[in-house]
Amino acid sequence: DAEITQSPRHKITETGRQVTLACHQTWNHNNMFWYRQDLGHGLRLIHYSYGVQDTNKGEVSDGYSVSRSNTEDLPLTLESAASSQTSVYFCASSDRVTGELFFGEGSRLTVL
Amino acid sequence: AQSVSQHNHHVILSEAASLELGCNYSYGGTVNLFWYVQYPGQHLQLLLKYFSGDPLVKGIKGFEAEFIKSKFSFNLRKPSVQWSDTAEYFCAALNTGGFKTIFGAGTRLFVKA
Numbered sequence: 173d174a175e176i177t178q179s180p181r182h183k184i185t186e187t188g189r190q191v192t193l194a195c196h197q198t199w200n201h202n203n204m205f206w207y208r209q210d211l212g213h214g215l216r217l218i219h220y221s222y223g224v225q226d227t228n229k230g231e232v233s234d235g236y237s238v239s240r241s242n243t244e245d246l247p248l249t250l251e252s253a254a255s256s257q258t259s260v261y262f263c264a265s266s267d268r269v270t271g272e273l274f275f276g277e278g279s280r281l282t283v284l
Numbered sequence: 285a286q287s288v289s290q291h292n293h294h295v296i297l298s299e300a301a302s303l304e305l306g307c308n309y310s311y312g313g314t315v316n317l318f319w320y321v322q323y324p325g326q327h328l329q330l331l332l333k334y335f336s337g338d339p340l341v342k343g344i345k346g347f348e349a350e351f352i353k354s355k356f357s358f359n360l361r362k363p364s365v366q367w368s369d370t371a372e373y374f375c376a377a378l379n380t381g382g383f384k385t386i387f388g389a390g391t392r393l394f395v396k397a
Contacts, residue, residue, distance in 0.1 A: 203383050214388055214389040217385075220383070222383060262328065266383065266385070271316050271378040271383065271385060272330055273318075273330075273376075275328045277326075277327045
């Protein structure tokens with residue numbers, strides 16, 4: 173079965189460190205997304221990609237970057253982690269026709 | 285600006301009670317509408333979706349939602365909730381032909397056994 177896998181599932185890091193969250197999908201979807209989930213805010217879009225070599229900023233992109241070198245992977249990098257980036261991060265891909273999102277299991281990041 | 289708002293952030297019900305969660309969207313043009321559910325400790329998964337046609341759509345586990353264009357609403361309903369429906373529910377909207385889904389803030393439902 174097709175799926176989206178995220179790693180690590182849990183990470184604790186220190187302020188100022190660089191962190192990369194991996195996302196790998198086997199749906200063969202062109203569209204991929206990174207969201208963060210925080211209580212009271214729902215899901216907020218960080219970055220998204222419509223295909224290889226394409227990346228775009230979402231509503232909360234400051235302090236984050238992504239790269240898309242192939243269809244399957246969209247790693248999310250926190251250049252210099254801040255305590256405000258403590259959150260649960262979800263990677264998703266979407267069906268091109270319906271727009272339905274398929275989510276990974278999430279990565280819980282704690283920045284101390 | 286495009287937005288999705290959910291009326292209730294927390295809902296507590298007893299088993300067998302009826303459920304209705306409100307959702308309103310602010311979008312220009314035609315939209316696809318979704319309800320996603322997140323069970324405790326799990327990732328989000330699709331509950332139901334509306335693209336066109338019959339405004340009353342049925343999803344998994346007995347859930348349904350009604351699209352009312354004049355009210356820009358897409359409320360979620362279930363006649364009789366179960367303890368296993370305890371979860372967080374997210375309404376979401378996507379412009380037809382677009383690719384960015386906008387989510388509401390979510391509603392946490394707790395069903396008492």
